[in-house]
Amino acid sequence: MTQHLTHIWRPVPGGRHAFPASALRNSLDDQVKSHCGEEVQAARLHDATEIDWIMEPTCNTCWKILKEG
Numbered sequence: 001m002t003q004h005l006t007h008i009w010r011p012v013p014g015g016r017h018a019f020p021a022s023a024l025r026n027s028l029d030d031q032v033k034s035h036c037g038e039e040v041q042a043a044r045l046h047d048a049t050e051i052d053w054i055m056e057p058t059c060n061t062c063w064k065i066l067k068e069g
């Protein structure tokens with residue numbers, strides 16, 4: 001069964017944010033926006049390292065927005 005993802009979590013400098021899954025299809029130079037309004041380069045969604053995952057704290061704003069839908 002394939003589950004349709006509506007959002008993805010990615011660590012970017014400043015925190016681990018939730019982005020719309022469609023942001024992965026943006027070209028790497030595009031600016032994409034997290035649910036809390038953080039703008040990052042789309043390339044950042046693709047090259048997160050394991051260290052990034054450990055270092056960056058989860059963004060509470062994104063978490064809350066997703067939870068409250």
Ligand SMILES: [Zn+2]
Pocket residue numbers: 015016017018034035036037038059060061062063
């Ligand atoms: Zn966020």
